Amino acid sequence: MWDFFQTVRHRHSVRRYQADVPIEPEALHGVLEMALAAPSAGDLQSYHLVVVRDRDLRQRLAEHSGEAFLAEAPVDIVICADPGRSGERFGHRGREVFALQDASIAATYIQLAAVAEGLGSAWAGTFEEGSIRQLLDLSEGLRPVAILALGYPAEIPEPTPRRKLKDIVTYK
Ligand SMILES: Cc1cc2nc3c(=O)[nH]c(=O)nc-3n(C[C@H](O)[C@H](O)[C@H](O)COP(=O)(O)O)c2cc1C
Numbered sequence: 001m002w003d004f005f006q007t008v009r010h011r012h013s014v015r016r017y018q019a020d021v022p023i024e025p026e027a028l029h030g031v032l033e034m035a036l037a038a039p040s041a042g043d044l045q046s047y048h049l050v051v052v053r054d055r056d057l058r059q060r061l062a063e064h065s066g067e068a069f070l071a072e073a074p075v076d077i078v079i080c081a082d083p084g085r086s087g088e089r090f091g092h093r094g095r096e097v098f099a100l101q102d103a104s105i106a107a108t109y110i111q112l113a114a115v116a117e118g119l120g121s122a123w124a125g126t127f128e129e130g131s132i133r134q135l136l137d138l139s140e141g142l143r144p145v146a147i148l149a150l151g152y153p154a155e156i157p158e159p160t161p162r163r164k165l166k167d168i169v170t171y172k
């Protein structure tokens with residue numbers, strides 16, 4: 001079992017999957033549960049997750065986003081922000097900021113949990129919210145913010161470059 005730092009360092013965007021290897025329900029459940037371990041504004045967990053296993057729907061998600069890996073992975077997770085939920089407590093900031101942050105952090109926890117489970121994931125962000133909402137019959141109030149592909153990797157991606165710490169940190 002990797003420690004936390006190794007787990008984080010082993011997370012890379014996986015864009016090739018073993019399409020025919022399903023994810024066991026227990027493994028999927030364990031990964032999804034980690035979303036709920038994430039911090040959220042007011043502990044409201046202002047997001048909703050749509051788990052897409054249906055082959056045709058995954059194909060449609062891939063077409064809508066232009067990301068073929070969404071069709072190849074056996075599971076896609078559509079992470080939706082729930083602005084109404086956060087807005088009820090926090091008003092404008094809840095609707096416009098906190099709900100998106102809650103959903104994004106949940107997505108990140110899922111991506112890290114996937115690594116710990118031996119799975120790979122990749123985030124697709126290029127889609128039009130309205131068409132995803134229509135495709136999945138989501139309620140008007142939900143905003144799809146990320147679609148995560150999830151599955152067993154068919155590639156070990158090259159690590160991607162990062163900026164230097166000194167270029168992103170200011171000490172005062
Ligand atoms: C907000 C966001 C949107 C992203 N959208 C896409 C996308 O549409 N397609 C894609 O292939 N990767 C997407 N990614 C993944 C990034 O390209 C990837 O995380 C980055 O290049 C660093 O590589 P790594 O994840 O392997 O460390 C997105 C990541 C984030 C956080």
